[in-house]
Amino acid sequence: MFDCVMSRYRDEIMRDLGDLVAIESVAEPDCKAQGYPFGRKSAQAIGFMLSLAESMGLSTENCGNYACHAQLGEGGDDYAAVLSHVDVVPVGDGWSTEPLTLTEKDGYLYGRGVADDKGAAIISLYCLKAMKDNGVKLKRPIRCIFGGGEEIGMDDMAHYFSKHPLPAFAFTPDADYPACNCEKGILHLRLSGKSAPAIREISGGTAINCVADSCRAVLECDVKIAERICTRVAELGATCKFKCDENTVIFETKGVSAHAMCPEKGVNAVDTFLIAAAESGILNDDSAEKFFAERICGGLCGEKIGVDCCDDISGGLTMNVGTLSKNGNEISLGVDIRYPASLDSGGIIETMTQEAEKFGVKLEITGDNKPLFVPENHPLIIALGECYTEITGKPMKPVSMGGGTYARALGGRGVAFGPVFPDARPSNLHMPDENLSLNEFMLHAEICYRAMCRLAQLDGQ
Numbered sequence: 428m429f430d431c432v433m434s435r436y437r438d439e440i441m442r443d444l445g446d447l448v449a450i451e452s453v454a455e456p457d458c459k460a461q462g463y464p465f466g467r468k469s470a471q472a473i474g475f476m477l478s479l480a481e482s483m484g485l486s487t488e489n490c491g492n493y494a495c496h497a498q499l500g501e502g503g504d505d506y507a508a509v510l511s512h513v514d515v516v517p518v519g520d521g522w523s524t525e526p527l528t529l530t531e532k533d534g535y536l537y538g539r540g541v542a543d544d545k546g547a548a549i550i551s552l553y554c555l556k557a558m559k560d561n562g563v564k565l566k567r568p569i570r571c572i573f574g575g576g577e578e579i580g581m582d583d584m585a586h587y588f589s590k591h592p593l594p595a596f597a598f599t600p601d602a603d604y605p606a607c608n609c610e611k612g613i614l615h616l617r618l619s620g621k622s623a624p625a626i627r628e629i630s631g632g633t634a635i636n637c638v639a640d641s642c643r644a645v646l647e648c649d650v651k652i653a654e655r656i657c658t659r660v661a662e663l664g665a666t667c668k669f670k671c672d673e674n675t676v677i678f679e680t681k682g683v684s685a686h687a688m689c690p691e692k693g694v695n696a697v698d699t700f701l702i703a704a705a706e707s708g709i710l711n712d713d714s715a716e717k718f719f720a721e722r723i724c725g726g727l728c729g730e731k732i733g734v735d736c737c738d739d740i741s742g743g744l745t746m747n748v749g750t751l752s753k754n755g756n757e758i759s760l761g762v763d764i765r766y767p768a769s770l771d772s773g774g775i776i777e778t779m780t781q782e783a784e785k786f787g788v789k790l791e792i793t794g795d796n797k798p799l800f801v802p803e804n805h806p807l808i809i810a811l812g813e814c815y816t817e818i819t820g821k822p823m824k825p826v827s828m829g830g831g832t833y834a835r836a837l838g839g840r841g842v843a844f845g846p847v848f849p850d851a852r853p854s855n856l857h858m859p860d861e862n863l864s865l866n867e868f869m870l871h872a873e874i875c876y877r878a879m880c881r882l883a884q885l886d887g888q
Contacts, residue, residue, distance in 0.1 A: 432561070433872035436553045440872070444549045445529035447475055447513065448538040454514040454576045464493050465514060465583070469575040472513035472545075476552065476573045483556045493586040494575060499555050500568030500883070507882035508570045508594035509875070510584070510833040510841070511548035511601060512577035515540040517633040519640060519684055521859035535852075535862045542854040542863045547600035547846045547871070548573055554876040558883070567595060569883040577601075577833065578636065580615075580794050584836040596807050596882045597841035599833040600875060606811045607843040608801040609827035610835060611688075611741050614764040614772050615794035616779070618723070620715030620787050622758040626704075627675055629716075631697040635749035635761040635793075637857045638693030640684035642700045642751065645675050652707050653678070659703035663725075664694045667703075686857040687747040687763040688829030690727045693858070697751045697760075698724035715758050718786035723762065724748060732782050734775045738767040740800065741827040744775075761793075765829040768798035799835050801842050810885055811844050814877040818870065844878065846871040 433440075455466030463470045470492040480487045480497030489495045498506070518539050524530040530537040536546070551571045558569065574583035598606070615635055622629075625647045632639030646653075653669045653676045660667035665682040680700045685693030704710055705720035722732040729735045729746045737743035750761035766775060772795050780790045801808060803825050812823035825842075832843040847854050848867050855861045 431873060432557050432876050433550070433553065434869060436557065437869060440549055440553050441529070443479060444541070444546060447472060447545045447549060448529045448540050449527050450475060451518070451527055452514050452575070453517050454579045456579045462492060464491065465576040465579070469514045473573060473575050476513060476548065480552060480571075483552070484559065485555060490587050490590055492575060493583045494572060496570050496572045497552060497555060498568050498570040499559050500565045502568050504592050506568040506570050506594050507879070507885070508572055508597040508841070509551040509879060510572045510574065510597060510599040511551055512544045512574040512583070512833070513548055514575050514578050515543070515545070516578050516637055516857045519633065519859060523860055531865060534865055536865055536868060537860060537862045539861055542847065542861050543856045544577070544601045546863055546868060550846070550868075550872045550875050551600065551879070554872065554879050557876055558880060563880050563883065565883045566885070567883055569879055570594070574833065578634065581796070581831070581833065581836060584833050588836060593838050593840055595840065596810070596885055597837050598807070598811060598844040598878065598882075599841060600843075600845040600871070601832045602828060602830055602843035602845070603826070603847045604845045604849060605815050605823035606808055606825045607828050607834075608803060608808055608825035609741050609768050610799040610831055610843070611765040611768055611827070611829045612770070612772055612798040613794065613796040613831040614766060614775065614792070616762045616764065617759055617791040617793050618715070618719070618762060618783060619757055619759040619789050619791070620718065621713070622753055622756050623710045623714035623716050625709045626716060626753070626758070629753050629758065630751060631700070632748070632750040632761070635763050636687040637749055638682065638685040638687065638690050638695050639697040639748055639750065640682045640693070642680040642696040644678045644700060646678065646704070646709065647674060648676050648709050650676070652709055655707050656700070656703045659706055660699045663699040663702060665696050665699040667700065684858045686830065687749060688745060688765050690745055690747040695724070695748055697748050713786060715786060715788050718783065718788050719760050722782055723760065729764065729775075732779055734778050736767060736770060738769040741768040741798070741829075743767065745829055768800055768827065796831055796835050801839055806885065807840070807842065810881050811842070811878055814874055814881055818874045818877060845874060
């Protein structure tokens with residue numbers, strides 16, 4: 428049986444995680460507040476981590492509220508690191524617990540951020556404290572880096588590493604066990620065009636990297652068409668209700684949110700409503716909504732617009748509609764695409780641009796994070812695998828995923844590693860009732876501690 432180092436800190440970990448979960452640290456895109464690149468709530472969470480680290484006697488640095496770090500050991504050029512983020516996706520509806528209150532129920536921890544990624548952030552900091560308390564000898568400093576804008580594009584790490592060298596070795600506990608040595612490319616697009624005259628107002632979704640779980644629309648139509656739309660939405664798996672208001676009908680569609688890397692696990696309210704509206708005949712043929720409904724919505728593999736593809740390393744492409752908005756006569760759709768690691772995004776962009784132009788729709792690239800691949804024989808993968816096996820008794824086989832983590836910012840020097848275990852109950856990332864098993868959470872703490880000690884002692888690359 429391994430030595431349970433981190434269980435000694437359990438009460439403090441739960442207390443501080445509760446305080447961090449209570450901060451609604453949704454990062455704000457294009458925030459204009461000086462000194463708060465991702466808004467005040469994101470900065471508040473960063474400030475919380477700094478204060479906690481300082482109370483542990485660790486050295487700290489705030490990197491302009493983009494990110495911060497806590498460090499054990501002297502020096503800064505040759506260091507090991509653990510990267511996690513303290514921003515979260517919006518809370519959303521449908522929770523059975525209070526989302527901003529850490530709740531323990533039936534052996535599970537509930538709250539926005541417990542799995543993505545506040546739980547892992549608190550654990551990594553307490554691992555640093557445990558290393559300090561136990562006098563662990565270091566070949567290099569070990570640093571915990573906390574970002575404030577991971578959920579909206581990872582500009583936090585781009586800024587941080589413009590000020591600091593890359594670590595020698597690193598991991599980010601923001602995925603699953605065992606180590607993830609391959610991440611698909613992530614392409615974010617905005618598709619904009621002329622809205623159908625029948626649509627007075629329409630909006631849906633909260634974040635591009637979440638399945639849109641709501642859609643509100645105001646249409647010029649009669650009751651019979653409204654009934655057909657709601658019936659079709661229900662057939663597609665969402666719920667829809669309407670009410671008449673003078674010459675218009677107001678629709679409220681509800682779906683089920685999920686992470687954009689696995690859109691099949693959710694029910695997309697925007698997809699279902701636009702498909703139903705198109706099939707009702709209310710949309711004119713040259714409208715952007717018609718294009719969205721026929722070539723984008725419901726095509727979770729990109730098959731409706733002809734960009735479906737796959738490889739043996741990382742599997743197939745996925746496509747998710749995350750946001751929908753209308754401004755004046757223009758309507759815009761936010762699309763998240765996860766493409767295979769061996770492919771380039773150029774062909775996808777070219778195909779979609781050509782198809783969009785047929786409907787007068789403009790395609791804009793709002794983000795393109797290239798794929799990641801670290802070979803299985805890399806010293807980092809071997810070291811992490813040894814730590815995983817020492818604690819769990821199970822061999823480690825690296826895996827691929829569609830999610831995007833800070834590992835992409837590390838130039839091949841880092842991978843995602845934990846905290847969710849194989850065959851665990853769904854942790855509901857980006858969904859209501861986000862959760863983690865308490866026992867597995869503390870098991871992750873032991874693996875994280877062992878891995879941090881190992882990377883601080885590993886021979887440099």
